[in-house]
Amino acid sequence: MKPKATVRAFLSYTFLAAASLVAVYPVLRVVGVSLRPGDRLLSTSLRIIPEGATLESYRVLLLEQPFLRWMLNSTLVALAVTLVGVSLASAAGYAFSRYRFRGRQSGLAGLLITQMFPITMLLLPLYVMLSKLGLVNTFAGLIVAYSATAMPFCVWQMKGFYDTIPTSLEEAAGLDGCTGPSAYFRVVLPLTLPGLAVTSLFTFMTAWSEYLVAAQLIHDQDLFTLPLGLKNFQSNMTTEWGLYAAGAMIVSLPAIAVFLAVSRWLVSGLTLGSVKG
Amino acid sequence: MSVLAGRRIPYLLIAPAAIVLLLVVLYPFGFNVVISFSNMSMRHFRDWSLVGLDQYRRVFEDPVFYGLLGKTALWTAVNLVAHVSLGILLAMVLNQNLKGRAVFRTLLILPWAVPQYITALTWRGLFHSEFGDINLMLTRWLHLPPVNWLKTLPGSFTACAVTNIWLGVPFMMIVALGGLQSIPRQLWEAADVDGASALRKFFHITLPLLKPVLIPAVVLGTIWTFNNLNVVWLVTNGGEPADQMHILVSYVYRSAFFLYRYAYAAALSMIIFLILLTLGMTFLKRSRVEAGGGV
Amino acid sequence: MSHPVRWIILFSLITAVMGPAFLSGCGTGGDDRPLSIWHQMEGEGKDVLQIQIERFMRSHPGREVTQLYKETEELRTHFQTAALAGSGADLVYGPADQVGPFEAMGLIRPLEDLVDLDSSDWAEGALVTYRGHLYQIGDRVGNHVALVYNRSLVSEPPKDSEALIRMGRELTRDPDGDGNPDRYALVWNYSEPFFFIPFLSGFGGWVMDAEAHPTLGTPEMEAALRFAHDLPARHKIAPLDADRETADALFKSGRAAMIINGSWAWGGYGKAGIDYGVARIPMIKETGLWPAPMVSAKGYSINVNVEGERLERALELLEFLTSEDVQLEFSRVLHTIPARISARQSPIVTQDEVLRQSLHQLEAGRPMPVVPEMRAIWDAMRPQYQSVMAGTKSPADAARDMQALAERKIAEMNE
Numbered sequence: 001m002k003p004k005a006t007v008r009a010f011l012s013y014t015f016l017a018a019a020s021l022v023a024v025y026p027v028l029r030v031v032g033v034s035l036r037p038g039d040r041l042l043s044t045s046l047r048i049i050p051e052g053a054t055l056e057s058y059r060v061l062l063l064e065q066p067f068l069r070w071m072l073n074s075t076l077v078a079l080a081v082t083l084v085g086v087s088l089a090s091a092a093g094y095a096f097s098r099y100r101f102r103g104r105q106s107g108l109a110g111l112l113i114t115q116m117f118p119i120t121m122l123l124l125p126l127y128v129m130l131s132k133l134g135l136v137n138t139f140a141g142l143i144v145a146y147s148a149t150a151m152p153f154c155v156w157q158m159k160g161f162y163d164t165i166p167t168s169l170e171e172a173a174g175l176d177g178c179t180g181p182s183a184y185f186r187v188v189l190p191l192t193l194p195g196l197a198v199t200s201l202f203t204f205m206t207a208w209s210e211y212l213v214a215a216q217l218i219h220d221q222d223l224f225t226l227p228l229g230l231k232n233f234q235s236n237m238t239t240e241w242g243l244y245a246a247g248a249m250i251v252s253l254p255a256i257a258v259f260l261a262v263s264r265w266l267v268s269g270l271t272l273g274s275v276k277g
Numbered sequence: 278m279s280v281l282a283g284r285r286i287p288y289l290l291i292a293p294a295a296i297v298l299l300l301v302v303l304y305p306f307g308f309n310v311v312i313s314f315s316n317m318s319m320r321h322f323r324d325w326s327l328v329g330l331d332q333y334r335r336v337f338e339d340p341v342f343y344g345l346l347g348k349t350a351l352w353t354a355v356n357l358v359a360h361v362s363l364g365i366l367l368a369m370v371l372n373q374n375l376k377g378r379a380v381f382r383t384l385l386i387l388p389w390a391v392p393q394y395i396t397a398l399t400w401r402g403l404f405h406s407e408f409g410d411i412n413l414m415l416t417r418w419l420h421l422p423p424v425n426w427l428k429t430l431p432g433s434f435t436a437c438a439v440t441n442i443w444l445g446v447p448f449m450m451i452v453a454l455g456g457l458q459s460i461p462r463q464l465w466e467a468a469d470v471d472g473a474s475a476l477r478k479f480f481h482i483t484l485p486l487l488k489p490v491l492i493p494a495v496v497l498g499t500i501w502t503f504n505n506l507n508v509v510w511l512v513t514n515g516g517e518p519a520d521q522m523h524i525l526v527s528y529v530y531r532s533a534f535f536l537y538r539y540a541y542a543a544a545l546s547m548i549i550f551l552i553l554l555t556l557g558m559t560f561l562k563r564s565r566v567e568a569g570g571g572v
Numbered sequence: 573m574s575h576p577v578r579w580i581i582l583f584s585l586i587t588a589v590m591g592p593a594f595l596s597g598c599g600t601g602g603d604d605r606p607l608s609i610w611h612q613m614e615g616e617g618k619d620v621l622q623i624q625i626e627r628f629m630r631s632h633p634g635r636e637v638t639q640l641y642k643e644t645e646e647l648r649t650h651f652q653t654a655a656l657a658g659s660g661a662d663l664v665y666g667p668a669d670q671v672g673p674f675e676a677m678g679l680i681r682p683l684e685d686l687v688d689l690d691s692s693d694w695a696e697g698a699l700v701t702y703r704g705h706l707y708q709i710g711d712r713v714g715n716h717v718a719l720v721y722n723r724s725l726v727s728e729p730p731k732d733s734e735a736l737i738r739m740g741r742e743l744t745r746d747p748d749g750d751g752n753p754d755r756y757a758l759v760w761n762y763s764e765p766f767f768f769i770p771f772l773s774g775f776g777g778w779v780m781d782a783e784a785h786p787t788l789g790t791p792e793m794e795a796a797l798r799f800a801h802d803l804p805a806r807h808k809i810a811p812l813d814a815d816r817e818t819a820d821a822l823f824k825s826g827r828a829a830m831i832i833n834g835s836w837a838w839g840g841y842g843k844a845g846i847d848y849g850v851a852r853i854p855m856i857k858e859t860g861l862w863p864a865p866m867v868s869a870k871g872y873s874i875n876v877n878v879e880g881e882r883l884e885r886a887l888e889l890l891e892f893l894t895s896e897d898v899q900l901e902f903s904r905v906l907h908t909i910p911a912r913i914s915a916r917q918s919p920i921v922t923q924d925e926v927l928r929q930s931l932h933q934l935e936a937g938r939p940m941p942v943v944p945e946m947r948a949i950w951d952a953m954r955p956q957y958q959s960v961m962a963g964t965k966s967p968a969d970a971a972r973d974m975q976a977l978a979e980r981k982i983a984e985m986n987e
Binding site for chain 1: 286287288290291293294295297298300301302304305306308309367370371373375378381383384385386387388389390391392393394395396399400402403410443447448451452455458459489490492493494496497500501504506525526529530533534539542543546549550553554557558561
C-alpha cells in the first residue's frame with residue numbers, strides 16, 4: 001500500500017474508533033447500571049461492568065412483568081406504521097418526482113410546513129379528534145398518528161431518491177422490451193432500496209420509541225407499548241434504576257436489529273453508471 | 278416522462294398520504310389557530326370566547342419571549358452545524374473500503390437506536406455535578422475542576438447541546454452515506470486522474486451530488502431541532518436551572534400544560550410556526566434558484 | 573392505467589385500511605365498559621390498590637374495574653385533555669390540590685348531593701371542598717414530609733436545629749479527604765419547594781395569606797432560605813446537589829444518615845433493608861417553632877362526564893375504596909394515616925411505631941392550600957429555591973423575586 005494511503009487508513013481508523021467510543025459510552029453506562037446488584041446506583045466508580053454484576057434485573061423484568069406483552073404491542077404498532085408509512089410515502093414520492101402537476105409545488109411545501117408546528121400544541125386537539133373518530137385507546141389511533149408524523153420526511157426522502165434515478169433508465173428498460181410492472185420492479189425499485197431502507201428505518205424508530213402521544217392515548221394496560229410500560233414501571237421503583245436500565249437495553253435491541261437488517265441496502269453499490277449514453 | 282402515463286395518476290398516488298396527513302394535522306392546526314385568538318385558560322377552559330389579537334400582544338410584550346428566541350436560534354445553529362459537518366465527515370470516512378467498517382457503522386448508529394428518553398436521562402446523569410461520569414473524568418483523569426453543568430445556564434445549554442448532537446449525528450450520517458453510495462466512484466477516480474486535491478473533489482463533486490439528498494434532511498433537521506422538546510425538557514428536568522434553560526417549544530409546553538394558558542401557548546406556537554415558515558420558504562427559494570429550478 | 577400504478581395504489585389503500593382492523597381495546601363503547609381509576613400511587617400502593625379492586629370485583633360479580641398509574645403531573649395533564657374531550661377515567665385519585673384547577677376547568681363533579689357521609693368521622697381536610705362544594709373524598713391524610721433516620725447510624729434523632737448541626741458534623745465522614753464525603757448526615761430534595769416548606773414555616777413564614785395572596789417576600793423566607801442553603805454550604809452536612817432520585821439513593825445506600833422525605837417513600841426504604849425511624853423535623857432554635865410541613869389529603873374525584881347508571885356504579889366503587897377496611901389496609905402496608913377518624917383506633921394504627929411518629933409530625937403540620945393559585949406559587953418558588961441551593965442567588969434576592977414572580981403568574985393565570 002502506498003504510504004499516503006496507509007496514513008489515511010490509520011487516521012480513518014483512529015477517527016472512527018474515537019467517534020464510536022463517544023457514541024457507545026452512554027449506552028455502556030446504561031448496560032452497567034442494568035448489571036448493578038441491588039441499589040448501588042450512585043457510585044463514583046467509572047467501571048463499566050460493576051463489581052458483583054448480576055443479571056437479576058433482566059430476570060425480574062422478563063419473568064415478573066408483562067414486558068413481552070409490551071414488546072408484542074410495540075412490534076405490532078411499529079410494523080404497521082412502517083408498512084403504511086413506507087408504501088404511502090413511496091407512492092407519493094414517486095408522484096412528486098416524476099410528474100409535473102398542478103399543486104405539486106404547494107404539495108411539497110405543504111409537507112415541509114407540517115413539520116413546523118410544535119407537537120406540544122397538537123396533543124390536545126389530536127386527542128379530541130381521535131376521540132371523535134372513536135380511536136382513543138386503540139392501536140389504530142396510534143398508527144394513524146405515527147404515520148402522519150413520519151410521512152412528510154419519508155415523502156421527501158423517497159422523492160429525493162427517485163430524483164437521483166434518471167427517467168432515461170425507465171425509458172431504456174422500455175426500449176429493451178421491459179415495460180410496465182416489470183420495468184418498475186426490475187429497474188426502478190432496486191435503485192430506490194437505499195431510500196426505502198432509510199425511510200422504513202426512520203418510520204420504525206419513530207413508532208418504536210414514541211412516548212408522549214401513546215401516554216395520552218392508551219388507557220388499557222394490555223395495550224401498553226414499550227415506552228409506556230417502561231415509564232409505568234419506572235414508578236414501581238423510584239430509584240431502582242437497575243430494572244429501568246435493563247428495560248432500556250431490551251427496548252434498544254430490536255431497534256438495533258432492525259437497523260442491521262436494513263443496513264445491507266445502504267451499502268449496496270448501485271450506481272447510475274449503467275445508463276451512460 | 279415515465280413508464281406510468283395518465284393525468285390523474287399523480288393525484289391517486291398522493292391521495293392516501295394526503296388523507297392521513299390532513300386528518301392528523303389539519304384539524305389540530307385549525308384548532309390552534311382558532312384558540313390563539315381566544316382566551317382559553319384555566320378560568321375559561323370550556324367556555325372560552327374569541328378575543329382577537331390579545332394573546333399575540335401578550336407574547337410580544339413578554340420580555341421572556343426575546344430571550345427565548347435568542348436561545349432557540351443559538352440552539353438550532355449550534356446543533357445544525359455540528360450535525361451536518363460531523364455527519365458528512367463520518368459518512369465520508371465510512372464510505373472508504375476499510376475492513377471492519379460494518380462494525381463501526383453499527384456502533385455509530387447506537388445513539389439513534391436507543392430510545393431518546395432513555396439516552397436523554399442517561400446524559401442528564403452523566404452531567405451530574407457530583408456523581409456524573411463527565412465530572413468524574415475531568416477531576417480524576419484530567420485533574421481539572423468539576424463543572425457545575427446543570428446548575429448554570431451555559432452549562433445547561435452545553436449539556437443539552439452535547440446530548441442533542443450525540444443523538445442527531447447518526448441520522449445525518451446515514452442520509453449522507455446513502456447519498457454517497459449513489460455517487461459513482463468513477464467520478465472521483467476521474468478527478469484523481471486529473472490531479473484534483475481532496476478539497477476540490479469534495480466541493481466540486483461530493484457536495485453538489487449530495488445536495489438533493491441532504492437538503493431535505495437539513496431542512497427537516499433544522500425544523501426538528503428548533504422544535505425539539507424531548508431533549509431540552511428531559512436533560513434540564515423541565516427548564517432548570519431556575520426555569521431558564523428553555524427554548525420556545527419547551528416554554529409552550531410549560532405554559533399550556535402546567536400553567537393552563539392554552540390560548541397563550543397557541544399564540545406562541547403560531548408565532549413559532551410563522552418564524553419557521555418564513556425561514557423555510559426563503560431557504561427553499563434560494564436553493565431552488567441555485568439548483569436551476571429543478572426541485 | 574398500467575399495472576404497477578394499480579398495484580401501488582391498491583397496496584397503499586389496503587395497508588391504510590388494515591389499520592383500523594387493529595381496533596382492540598375500547599374506543600367508543602356503551603356503558604358496559606369497565607370502571608377505570610387513574611391514580612398516582614407508586615409501587616406498593618399500586619399493588620394494594622389492585623388487591624382491593626379485585627376484592628371489589630369478587631363481591632360485585634359482573635363489575636369490571638381497571639386501574640392505571642400515572643405520575644402526578646402527567647395524571648393531571650392527561651386527565652385534563654381526556655375529560656375535555658369527553659372521556660378519561662371515571663375516578664381520578666390524587667392530592668387535594670388538583671381539585672382547584674379541575675374545578676376551574678369544569679372537569680369534576682360536585683359530590684355533596686350524591687354521597688351520604690358522616691363528616692364528623694372524617695379528619696380535617698379529608699373531605700376536600702372548594703367554593704362551597706365537595707369535590708374529593710380522601711382515603712388518607714398526610715402526604716407530609718418528616719425526618720427519616722437510619723437507625724444503625726443514628727440512635728437518637730436530633731430534637732432541634734443546633735443538635736442537628738452538631739450531630740451532622742459528627743456523622744459526615746470524608747475518610748480519604750478528597751472533598752467528596754463518603755457519608756452525609758442529611759439530604760433532601762433541593763429541586764422541589766415542597767421539601768423546603770418545613771424550613772419556611774420553622775422560621776415563621778408561609779406561602780400565602782387568607783385571601784390567597786402570596787407572602788413570599790418576607791424576612792422569614794429569607795431566613796429560611798439562608799438556613800437551608802447553609803446546611804450543605806456552610807455546615808457541610810449535606811451534599812451540594814441533590815434532587816429526588818439522588819437524595820433517595822443516598823439514603824437507601826446508607827450514604828446519608830438522615831433524609832427529609834414523605835410517607836410515600838418510606839416503604840421503599842424498608843424494602844431496601846434500611847432499619848429506619850421517623851421523627852419530627854427538628855425545631856428551629858432561633859424561633860422555637862416546629863417546622864410545619866404541608867399536610868394534605870389524597871382522594872378520589874369523579875369525572876364530570878360520568879352520568880346515569882354508570883355514575884351510580886362509580887359512587888359504589890368510591891364508597892368501597894374509602895371504607896375503613898381499605899383505608900386500614902393502606903395504613904398497614906404503607907404507614908399512611910387513614911382519613912376516617914374511627915379507623916385510627918385500630919391496632920394497625922396504634923401499634924405501628926412509624927405511623928405514630930408520622931402522626932406526631934402531622935400534628936405539627938399545616939394544611940396545604942387547595943386553591944389554584946398554589947400552582948403559581950410553586951412555580952414562582954421553584955426556580956428561586958433551586959438557585960439558592962445552588963449558590964447562584966442570595967436569599968434576599970430570591971425572596972424578593974419569588975414574590976414578584978408569584979404575583980405575575982397569578983395574574984397570568986387569571987387572565
